Amino acid sequence: MKTRLIILLAIASAALAACDSTPDEWTSTQAPRQLRVDFQRLTHATAFPSGSAQLAQGERDSLLGFLHSAEVSPDDTIYLEAADEDKLSNNRVSALVRDLSRKGYSLAMLPAKRDAIPPDSLLVVVERYVVTPPDCPNWTKSPNGDHENAVSSDFGCANLTNLGLMVADPRDLVMGRDLGPADAEVTSLAIQRYRAGKTSPLAGTSAGTTYNFVPIAPGGSTGSSTGQ
Helix, strand or coil: CHHHHHHHHHHHHHHHHHHCCCCCCCCHHHCCCCCEEEEEEEEEEEECCCCCCCCCHHHHHHHHHHHHHCCCCCCCEEEEEEECCCCCHHHHHHHHHHHHHCCCCEEEECCCECCCCCCCEEEEEEEEEEEECCCCCCCCCCCCCCCCCCCCCCCCHHHHHHHHHHCCCHHHHCCCCCCCCCCHHHHHHHHHHHHHCCCCCCCCCCCCCCEEECCECCCCCECCEEEC
């Protein structure tokens, strides 16, 4: 009987210890909430027949296959890089730009490099930034027994995931863009006219315009009204 009582007390003590446990050992590093942005550089060497500026049929299909597998879109810029001593590089670049521009791609040139590109070849380069959202949902932190009343490990995951999915250019998450040129004189005059109350009305409107609208009454009937 005494032995049985001791066993029951041990079980009860273990149960109470489990209920009283707290997630003090959990840290925010177990649930990192951040977007990862990686720079990606893809290359493809396109070969030309010796002494020719026109791609062979097989090379053209290989290049288009590379662009398709890399999921290159019109928003991406395709860079062309020629060998430093290629005398036909200008003609070959022109032919390639003509073919790819017809398919909606945007192209630009990179400086030629010595001994970096095989003879009779053009290097096709795709450079871009790729964003990876956090691993969501994240419930590494137990929702029970949090005596510090801290946020859950999943807090903010949806916002970061949506930001990563909607950003047009992931490079903007790494560095900002330079402001475009602005005409300070035009901007200053616009502010002066606004402060002086001399702004121009919007095109197609005037102070005496009458707006006609047809409200929908309950039951689906319509009536006409005129407002000013």
